[in-house]
Amino acid sequence: MTSRPRLCLNKKRIIRGFISFLSDLKPFITSHHPDCNRFRDHYITIRGVKLCIGCFFSLSTALVVILYHIVFGIWTLFPKNITIYIISALVYATLYASGLFGKSKALKILSKIVFATIFVIILIYVYGLPYPSSYMRILMTLIVFVSVNYIVGAIRLYGMFKVCDRCPEKELFPFCSGFKEIVDRLISDNFARLC
Numbered sequence: 001m002t003s004r005p006r007l008c009l010n011k012k013r014i015i016r017g018f019i020s021f022l023s024d025l026k027p028f029i030t031s032h033h034p035d036c037n038r039f040r041d042h043y044i045t046i047r048g049v050k051l052c053i054g055c056f057f058s059l060s061t062a063l064v065v066i067l068y069h070i071v072f073g074i075w076t077l078f079p080k081n082i083t084i085y086i087i088s089a090l091v092y093a094t095l096y097a098s099g100l101f102g103k104s105k106a107l108k109i110l111s112k113i114v115f116a117t118i119f120v121i122i123l124i125y126v127y128g129l130p131y132p133s134s135y136m137r138i139l140m141t142l143i144v145f146v147s148v149n150y151i152v153g154a155i156r157l158y159g160m161f162k163v164c165d166r167c168p169e170k171e172l173f174p175f176c177s178g179f180k181e182i183v184d185r186l187i188s189d190n191f192a193r194l195c
Contacts, residue, residue: 007174007183008195017191024185034178038163041105053108054156061116066124074124085122092118119148 014021022029031050033039043050068074092114095101101111126144131137169176174183186192 004171004175005194007186007192009186009192010190013190017189020189021186021191024189024191025182028179028182033160034164034176035181036167036169036176036178038167039160039178041102041108044105053105054112057109057112058116058119061113062120065117065120069120069124074121078121080125082122082125085118085125088118089122 027035027043027050030052031039031043032052032055033042035050042054043052044056045051065074068077092111096111101107123141123145127137127141129137129140131140164170164173164178167176169178173179183192187194
């Protein structure tokens with residue numbers, strides 16, 4: 001049985017040419033998904049740039065909600081009742097787990113907008129709680145922010161691995177069609193080699 005080649009990174013070259021290295025990772029660096037048919041509904045293309053639906057719509061929605069809060073105060077639009085947002089988050093998580101949001105690109109986009117709105121309102125609520133110091137206020141808000149992002153990231157990564165595990169090209173990774181162009185660029189620019 002012959003073993004297939006592996007991809008070994010040239011760490012010194014990556015450090016010296018970090019911007020070029022990031023450029024070679026396009027479109028993965030902005031789409032966060034392999035560039036193959038199995039992940040076409042996980043990103044959108046704007047002016048030739050592939051962007052992750054989750055990141056693009058979650059971050060832009062979060063920015064709008066934060067700006068609204070700075071200008072008008074979020075509680076002028078939404079009730080200040082944390083129970084509503086915890087229940088909303090649980091309903092969202094249930095719908096997400098059911099696979100409903102994965103049925104179409106439009107539902108995925110809507111789910112990211114809803115998620116970001118609920119998440120930012122919960123963060124604003126946590127930030128506004130009475131704390132003994134500003135340090136504690138920032139620390140608690142960061143703990144909630146990092147915890148939720150960690151959990152969401154782990155769920156998304158698990159989902160991506162599940163899709164890749166069912167792919168007929170699974171044994172070829174990272175030389176599969178979803179990463180082939182990236183691997184070719186990395187090798188061509190001496191950021192990686194076959195080993």
